[in-house]
Amino acid sequence: NAGVTQTPKFQVLKTGQSMTLQCAQDMNHEYMSWYRQDPGMGLRLIHYSVGAGITDQGEVPNGYNVSRSTTEDFPLRLLSAAPSQTSVYFCASRSQGLSEKLFFGSGTQLSVL
Amino acid sequence: DQQVKQNSPSLSVQEGRISILNCDYTNSMFDYFLWYKKYPAEGPTFLISISSIKDKNEDGRFTVFLNKSAKHLSLHIVPSQPGDSAVYFCAASLQGGSEKLVFGKGTKLTVNP
Numbered sequence: 001n002a003g004v005t006q007t008p009k010f011q012v013l014k015t016g017q018s019m020t021l022q023c024a025q026d027m028n029h030e031y032m033s034w035y036r037q038d039p040g041m042g043l044r045l046i047h048y049s050v051g052a053g054i055t056d057q058g059e060v061p062n063g064y065n066v067s068r069s070t071t072e073d074f075p076l077r078l079l080s081a082a083p084s085q086t087s088v089y090f091c092a093s094r095s096q097g098l099s100e101k102l103f104f105g106s107g108t109q110l111s112v113l
Numbered sequence: 114d115q116q117v118k119q120n121s122p123s124l125s126v127q128e129g130r131i132s133i134l135n136c137d138y139t140n141s142m143f144d145y146f147l148w149y150k151k152y153p154a155e156g157p158t159f160l161i162s163i164s165s166i167k168d169k170n171e172d173g174r175f176t177v178f179l180n181k182s183a184k185h186l187s188l189h190i191v192p193s194q195p196g197d198s199a200v201y202f203c204a205a206s207l208q209g210g211s212e213k214l215v216f217g218k219g220t221k222l223t224v225n226p
Contacts, residue, residue, distance in 0.1 A: 004156070035216075040122075042218035043157070043202060058213060090156050102147075102214060104156030 006091050006105035013081040013112045021076040021108050023091030029103075030096045032074040036060065037107075043090065046112050049074055050096070081112040092113040116140045117205050124132035127225055132190040134220050136203030139184065143205040144199050147214070148177060151200045161188070173213070193224045 007022045025032065033048035035058075045058030049068040063085060065077040074093075078085060091105040118137045126132045127190045144165035147173075149157035160194045163170040163186065170177050190197055203217040 042119075043204075043216040045213055045215075048213065092156075101159040101162075102149075103159070104149075106154070106156045109134060 004091055004093055004103050004105035006089075006108050008108060009106070010109050011111070013078075013110065015082060015112060016029045017081050019078055019081065021078075021089055021091075021110070022075065023074045023105060024072050025074075025091075025093040025103070026072065027093065027095075028071060029093035030071070032068065032091065032093045033058070033102075034064070034066065034076045035090045036091065037090060038087050043073065046076065046089075069081070078110075083112045086110060115218075116143075117203055117215050117217040119201075119203055121220050122218070123221045123223070125223045125225060126193050128134045128195055129192045132188075132193045132197065132222055132224065134188040134190075134201050134203075134222065135138050136186045136188075136217055137184055137203050138186075140205070141175075141184065142207055143215075145206045146177070146179060146186050147204045149176075149202045149204060149216075150197075151202065151219070157202060190222075193222075195226050198222055198224050220221075 004025045034046040035043040037043050044060050046064050047066040049055045052068050055066050080101045089108045092102045094102045116139050147162040148160040150160045151157040161172050161175050163179050168179050172204045173216050200219045200221045202219045202223045204214045
């Protein structure tokens with residue numbers, strides 16, 4: 001059972017570079033989201049999607065873009081990386097209904113120099 | 114403005130004893146609460162949840178208590194085991210409205226053999 005798969009696991013970027021963090025789930029979940037985890041800050045929601053073609057902003061959306069062309073995939077794009085985006089990024093998914101469990105990927109550790 | 118607060122960054126207990134992790138929230142509209150456990154280099158995993166219509170929910174060694182008047186919930190682990198050593202995140206949401214889970218900053222639990 002793959003669950004939520006994130007790639008890459010580690011990435012180092014230079015300031016100003018762009019990249020895409022990949023996220024795929026094989027559970028046919030409608031809801032997908034991206035969080036970032038920073039020391040002492042917990043998990044903060046970047047963007048989320050309630051279905052293909054529908055996305056919305058979370059708590060810290062600036063500097064990130066998302067799209068949802070299929071149910072399975074929810075990539076996160078960094079347009080012009082900044083050192084403040086150094087973080088661990090988690091993708092998560094669940095079925096519709098807030099009482100459903102949120103399943104997380106194993107994370108992408110991103111360093112922006 | 115932090116809506117979900119875990120005021121203890123860390124907690125250390127002896128194996129076999131009770132671990133009590135606390136969480137406070139400020140938004141009285143939250144009506145669903147969850148606990149997630151996170152090991153290093155892994156994504157968070159769902160542990161236990163509670164709806165605001167209940168004041169207690171049990172699952173094996175884990176029990177969550179909710180005090181709505183105090184806007185406080187706690188996670189009890191009895192007996193604690195070394196494998197329980199992890200970071201525990203409290204999260205809250207609004208059913209039927211928001212698609213967003215708001216997380217606390219986490220408490221690192223260490224269970225000493």
